[in-house]
Amino acid sequence: MSVNQVSVFLENKPGTLNKMTEVLASHNINIRALSLAETSEFGIVRMLVNDVFEATNILKENNFVATLTSVLAYTIEDKAGYLNNLLEKFSEANVNIEYMYAFAGKEHAYMIFRVNDTKKAEALLKSKGLKSLTQEEIAAV
Amino acid sequence: MGNYFQEEIECAPIEKIKALQDELLPKQVRYVWENVPYYRKKMEAHGVTPKDIKSTADLYKLPFMSKADLRDAYPYGLLAVPLKDCVRIHSTSGTTGKRVIIFYTQEDIDLWNDCTARAIVAAGGTKEDVCQVAYGYGLFTGGAGLDGGSHKVGCLTVPMSSGNTERQIMFIMDLQATIICCTPSYAAYIGETFKEMGYKPEDIPLKAGIFGAEAWSEEMRHDIEKTLGIKAYDIYGLTEISGPGVAFECSEQKGMHINEDHFLAEIIDPDTGEVLPEGTQGELVFTALDKKAFPLIRYRTRDICTLTREKCSCGRTHVRMTKPKGRSDDMLIIRGVNVFPSQIETVLMNNGYAANYQIIVGRVNNTDTFEVKVEMTPDMFTDNVGEVQARRKVLEDGLRAMLGIKAKVTLVAPKSITRSEGKAVRVIDTRKI
Numbered sequence: 001m002s003v004n005q006v007s008v009f010l011e012n013k014p015g016t017l018n019k020m021t022e023v024l025a026s027h028n029i030n031i032r033a034l035s036l037a038e039t040s041e042f043g044i045v046r047m048l049v050n051d052v053f054e055a056t057n058i059l060k061e062n063n064f065v066a067t068l069t070s071v072l073a074y075t076i077e078d079k080a081g082y083l084n085n086l087l088e089k090f091s092e093a094n095v096n097i098e099y100m101y102a103f104a105g106k107e108h109a110y111m112i113f114r115v116n117d118t119k120k121a122e123a124l125l126k127s128k129g130l131k132s133l134t135q136e137e138i139a140a141v
Numbered sequence: 142m143g144n145y146f147q148e149e150i151e152c153a154p155i156e157k158i159k160a161l162q163d164e165l166l167p168k169q170v171r172y173v174w175e176n177v178p179y180y181r182k183k184m185e186a187h188g189v190t191p192k193d194i195k196s197t198a199d200l201y202k203l204p205f206m207s208k209a210d211l212r213d214a215y216p217y218g219l220l221a222v223p224l225k226d227c228v229r230i231h232s233t234s235g236t237t238g239k240r241v242i243i244f245y246t247q248e249d250i251d252l253w254n255d256c257t258a259r260a261i262v263a264a265g266g267t268k269e270d271v272c273q274v275a276y277g278y279g280l281f282t283g284g285a286g287l288d289g290g291s292h293k294v295g296c297l298t299v300p301m302s303s304g305n306t307e308r309q310i311m312f313i314m315d316l317q318a319t320i321i322c323c324t325p326s327y328a329a330y331i332g333e334t335f336k337e338m339g340y341k342p343e344d345i346p347l348k349a350g351i352f353g354a355e356a357w358s359e360e361m362r363h364d365i366e367k368t369l370g371i372k373a374y375d376i377y378g379l380t381e382i383s384g385p386g387v388a389f390e391c392s393e394q395k396g397m398h399i400n401e402d403h404f405l406a407e408i409i410d411p412d413t414g415e416v417l418p419e420g421t422q423g424e425l426v427f428t429a430l431d432k433k434a435f436p437l438i439r440y441r442t443r444d445i446c447t448l449t450r451e452k453c454s455c456g457r458t459h460v461r462m463t464k465p466k467g468r469s470d471d472m473l474i475i476r477g478v479n480v481f482p483s484q485i486e487t488v489l490m491n492n493g494y495a496a497n498y499q500i501i502v503g504r505v506n507n508t509d510t511f512e513v514k515v516e517m518t519p520d521m522f523t524d525n526v527g528e529v530q531a532r533r534k535v536l537e538d539g540l541r542a543m544l545g546i547k548a549k550v551t552l553v554a555p556k557s558i559t560r561s562e563g564k565a566v567r568v569i570d571t572r573k574i
Contacts, residue, residue: 042552064554
């Protein structure tokens with residue numbers, strides 16, 4: 001199962017990221033993981049939050065461009081070599097990664113992957129013995 | 142003071158010029174009435190016929206023409222001669238992206254070349270000179286206009302066109318060019334490049350420059366004159382009326398003499414259309430008195446300026462116009478190119494964006510900067526940086542194709558474009574002109 005990520009467009013100037021976190025904070029949205037891609041003029045925030053629909057709605061109401069993107073999330077052990085094991089499966093399945101980021105939970109670490117064709121990649125990786133996390137599972141960690 | 146190309150007409154007594162205009166105007170009005178159905182209809186709708194036009198005193202009775210007429214009649218609707226009598230076209234951008242095409246007979250080209258020849262001679266040009274034309278050649282009238290004038294004067298003409306600055310400099314030095322014709326911003330750029338290459342003004346053979354097609358300030362004139370070691374002359378024109386050379390500066394540099402034997406000038410109130418007395422600032426309107434292929438009558442230039450008949454010590458008697466102080470429409474001139482905000486709107490709409498944008502024009506090192514801010518929309522947004530950049534590039538390419546010049550597109554947050562009283566501020570022009 002894929003997971004919904006909130007992607008937000010931000011201008012690359014002081015205060016814009018803070019304006020976004022302010023909106024989320026005021027609606028009690030908890031950010032679980034966040035990554036930021038930037039160019040000299042704009043940035044794209046990608047994040048996992050506890051309530052994706054509420055988060056996108058309030059961001060839109062506050063004049064942000066925010067969309068939902070399907071990403072794949074996998075658990076890895078918080079130990080040396082586990083990311084390598086995971087990526088070997090991606091290589092074997094010939095899945096190209098557009099971007100990825102990580103966050104650590106209480107017991108495990110989690111990797112988030114954006115791939116070209118989420119459904120196809122998920123099936124291929126499943127055949128290699130990798131099970132992706134569901135929205136509920138991610139929310140519970 | 143004897144720098145004239147056609148002294149008998151350039152320095153003719155005012156009465157003689159008036160008499161010539163009084164004779165040409167009724168003839169020209171009859172000519173368009175008989176040859177251009179579009180005009181006839183327009184005049185009929187206005188309740189005026191050629192019989193009503195006996196002299197220039199009756200000019201006010203005629204309807205105005207504007208860029209919208211040129212668009213409506215595109216491409217052949219205002220042509221007064223059979224196509225086989227035309228020898229050339231030039232073109233300029235229109236208000237909604239459709240270009241305006243102007244046709245010329247050989248006679249039209251000849252009279253236009255006379256006008257640019259007058260400008261070159263007024264700037265001190267003779268057949269001894271090497272005249273480098275660094276205006277763009279092509280549909281734009283700059284290159285062809287000055288090229289033709291330079292031939293008439295008998296200068297050795299160097300048809301460089303614009304761009305490739307190091308090659309420009311190589312030709313200036315190797316051929317010892319004495320006159321350069323281009324946009325003022327390009328002249329400034331050439332000057333900077335000379336400096337970077339280690340040349341001092343006294344090393345540069347140029348003595349005069351004829352610069353036009355965009356607005357420039359007195360400060361810019363001094364800068365260019367200093368870095369190139371030349372005297373810089375202004376030239377005015379518009380493709381619809383022929384091209385550069387409708388008016389030109391003499392050595393006095395106190396306004397530009399309008400070639401009144403060919404072009405009849407009026408100043409009107411842009412709101413009411415009422416003709417304003419001499420010396421009042423208003424919109425410049427031209428009537429081409431003897432053009433054959435594309436004879437415009439009372440064409441609204443949208444340029445705001447003032448006319449004066451005060452005696453000029455250069456000896457020329459033709460009326461002088463000030464540099465245009467602004468526009469009565471929203472047209473911008475950026476790097477010598479006409480840009481209408483509506484054209485930018487068209488490109489945005491064609492690419493699926495809302496027409497919410499802001500044009501920011503500035504000037505850095507005497508060159509215009511041109512940025513278009515576009516508000517991001519959910520439809521255009523993806524989480525992929527490369528994809529967003531690619532979409533931005535599509536807009537830049539679209540603008541370039543529409544306008545012919547490069548604009549930098551910046552994507553901004555929704556609703557971030559300044560709105561005053563609910564109306565978005567579409568243009569921010571920080572150039573000091």
